[in-house]
Amino acid sequence: MFVALISFPPIKAGKDAEFREWFASTNEEFFTFKGFIGRRLLKPFDDGNYAAIVEFESQDNFKAMHGSPAHDKAGERVMPLFDGNPTPHFYQVVIG
Incomplete structure (x- = not known):
C-alpha cells in the first residue's frame, strides 16, 4: 500500500x-480512480494546520490520479x- x-x-x-x-x-472525485483506498482530513487539537492521509493500492495508482486533469x-x-x-x-506500508 502507498500512503x-x-x-x-x-x-x-x-x-x-x-x-x-x-x-x-474532491474525496468523491478521487474515489473514481483505480486503486484509491481513502483520504482523510486531520485537524490538530491545538493550534496548527490541517493534514491529510491519502491511501492508494500502489504508487503507480497514486501517480495516475496525481497527473490527471481532475487533480489539476x-x-x-x-x-x-x-x-x-x-x-x-x-x-510504503511495510507492516499493517
Whole structure:
C-alpha cells in the first residue's frame, strides 16, 4: 500500500469552511480512480494546520490520479485558499 501524508499550509482567514467543502467534494472525485483506498482530513487539537492521509493500492495508482486533469482542477480550486504550499511525504506500508 502507498500512503501520502500531506501537511497543508495555513488556510486564509475566512476560508476554513470552503477548504473543508473542497476536501469533501474532491474525496468523491478521487474515489473514481483505480486503486484509491481513502483520504482523510486531520485537524490538530491545538493550534496548527490541517493534514491529510491519502491511501492508494500502489504508487503507480497514486501517480495516475496525481497527473490527471481532475487533480489539476482540484489544485486550481484550492490553492487560492492557502497561505503557502502543501508539503507531501510519501510512504510504503511495510507492516499493517
